[in-house]
Amino acid sequence: MAAITVENVSKRYGTVTALDRVDLTVDEGEVFGFLGPNGAGKSTLINVFLDFVQPDDGRAAIFGHDCQSESVEAKSRMGVLPDGYTVYDRLTGRQHVEYAIEAKEADVEPMAVLDRVGIRDAADQRAGGYSKGMAQRLVLGMALVGEPDLLVLDEPTSGLDPHGIKQIRTVIREERERGATVFFSSHILEQVEAVCDRVGILYDGELVATDTIEGLRQSVGGTTKLLITVDRAEAGVLERVESLAGVERAWPNPEANRVEVTCSNDAKMDVLITLNEAGVDIENFRTEEASLEEMFVEYTSGAS
Numbered sequence: 001m002a003a004i005t006v007e008n009v010s011k012r013y014g015t016v017t018a019l020d021r022v023d024l025t026v027d028e029g030e031v032f033g034f035l036g037p038n039g040a041g042k043s044t045l046i047n048v049f050l051d052f053v054q055p056d057d058g059r060a061a062i063f064g065h066d067c068q069s070e071s072v073e074a075k076s077r078m079g080v081l082p083d084g085y086t087v088y089d090r091l092t093g094r095q096h097v098e099y100a101i102e103a104k105e106a107d108v109e110p111m112a113v114l115d116r117v118g119i120r121d122a123a124d125q126r127a128g129g130y131s132k133g134m135a136q137r138l139v140l141g142m143a144l145v146g147e148p149d150l151l152v153l154d155e156p157t158s159g160l161d162p163h164g165i166k167q168i169r170t171v172i173r174e175e176r177e178r179g180a181t182v183f184f185s186s187h188i189l190e191q192v193e194a195v196c197d198r199v200g201i202l203y204d205g206e207l208v209a210t211d212t213i214e215g216l217r218q219s220v221g222g223t224t225k226l227l228i229t230v231d232r233a234e235a236g237v238l239e240r241v242e243s244l245a246g247v248e249r250a251w252p253n254p255e256a257n258r259v260e261v262t263c264s265n266d267a268k269m270d271v272l273i274t275l276n277e278a279g280v281d282i283e284n285f286r287t288e289e290a291s292l293e294e295m296f297v298e299y300t301s302g303a304s
């Protein structure tokens with residue numbers, strides 16, 4: 001059964017369309033990265049899952065439970081780190097986790113939870129004195145209590161330092177290993193690449209792409225960069241390379257003693273053959289994948 005089903009969901013706020021006919025299925029056991037720039041509509045969709053927001057059209061379901069008409073059942077399957085989370089200033093971190101354990105009737109040691117999210121040492125401090133990152137870790141810890149089937153994390157890495165980001169990744173991997181589905185939003189591409197099975201790109205309320213990272217790279221096509229170390233290459237040869245089908249640009253980089261070519265994956269071999277036939281001595285070559293940043297720009301600038 002699908003963990004998340006979103007069918008034709010739209011949500012408008014006055015003249016702003018926060019979600020525009022979004023269709024999405026996330027399979028059980030998947031780690032799904034939900035990407036989009038600020039204001040794209042990510043939190044709005046997560047709020048639909050939680051029944052904080054009612055869609056104007058369409059429906060969303062969690063493990064088959066409608067997020068609006070069966071919100072109690074839907075929510076009982078989820079552990080959530082929401083966008084606008086709050087902590088109780090006067091309660092300690094340990095008390096927060098104890099509260100979550102009681103509410104979910106879970107059987108876990110509070111200190112084990114706090115340890116997992118890296119705030120064991122602050123267990124007996126009041127959460128009012130926590131930094132933003134610590135409060136976020138605490139709410140994540142509470143979301144993990146009870147081993148939810150679906151973990152929904154809204155920008156879980158915002159406010160964390162690189163060490164904290166690494167810890168979140170570890171938690172996500174561990175959750176996947178125990179069989180949970182993870183859905184998390186981010187506007188930072190690098191942070192999803194390491195852990196996601198698939199990503200969806202949301203732009204201006206529209207889901208403009210859903211694929212594996214590799215699939216997205218392939219469909220962006222022409223952004224593979226070939227770096228070819230050569231003895232020398234005359235301008236005329238580079239012009240010939242540039243005229244090949246699938247080649248975007250070819251230019252010399254004398255400092256690095258190489259030529260650089262942006263082309264589609266299919267054109268790589270033709271480039272090397274053309275250089276070889278022109279008598280250019282190829283000492284070495286390697287390809288550089290399109291960066292996630294480039295992919296993101298490609299998708300979000302092309303969308304209307």
Ligand SMILES: Nc1ncnc2c1ncn2[C@@H]1O[C@H](COP(=O)(O)OP(=O)(O)OP(=O)(O)O)[C@@H](O)[C@H]1O
Nearest residue numbers: 013016018036037038039040041042043044045187
């Ligand atoms: N309660 C609301 N009332 C009016 N407009 C809203 C409301 N909630 C969201 N919006 C608007 O809907 C759009 C989508 O917002 P949303 O918070 O879902 O985006 P987001 O992708 O989560 O962005 P961020 O990463 O900045 O949180 C934005 O233009 C936002 O201003």
